Amino acid sequence: MAQTPLRVGIAIVVHDDRYLVGVRPEGKSLAGYSEFPGGKCEPGESSEACTIRECVEETGLVVVTERLLMQHRHRYPHGELDLSFWLCRVSEGTSAVPQHGFRWVLLSEVLTLKFPEANAPLLRLLEQPNAPT
Secondary structure (H helix, E strand, C coil): CCCCCEEEEEEEEEECCEEEEEECCCCCCCCCCEECCEEECCCCCCHHHHHHHHHHHHHCCCEEEEEEEEEEEEEECCEEEEEEEEEEEECCCCCCCCCCCCEEEEHHHHCCCCCCHHHHHHHHHHCCCCCCC
16 A cells, blocks of 8 residues: 655745755754755645744744745655645744754855755756746
C-alpha cells in the first residue's frame, strides 16, 4: 500500500531584494544544508497556513503570502514529500530581523548554496530572468 506523501509548506520570503535562508541544524536530516523556512502541515492545515506558522516558529518573522510559486512532489528513500513553495513578504509594521540562524541573502548567493534535492525545481525557477523579487 502506498504511503501518503507528507505535506510541507515552504516560505520563500523576499525583503529588499534578499531571500531568507537558514542552515539545517545538526541532528536533523540533511544537516548542514541550506533551507528556506517551512515544515510539515498539521492535520487539516492548509499549506498556506502551515507556511506562515512555520516561518514564525523557525525565524520569528511574521509573513504574509503573496502567491503560490509552485507545488512539487519529491521522493526520498524514507518517503515522499508534497511541497508547496509560497512567495512571502514580511508583514508590514513587524520586524524584519530573523532569528535562529536565518539571514537575508542576495539571489546570486542563494544560487550558490547547497540545498536539499527536493528544492531543485524551485532553484531552477529562481535562476530564470523573471525570478520573484
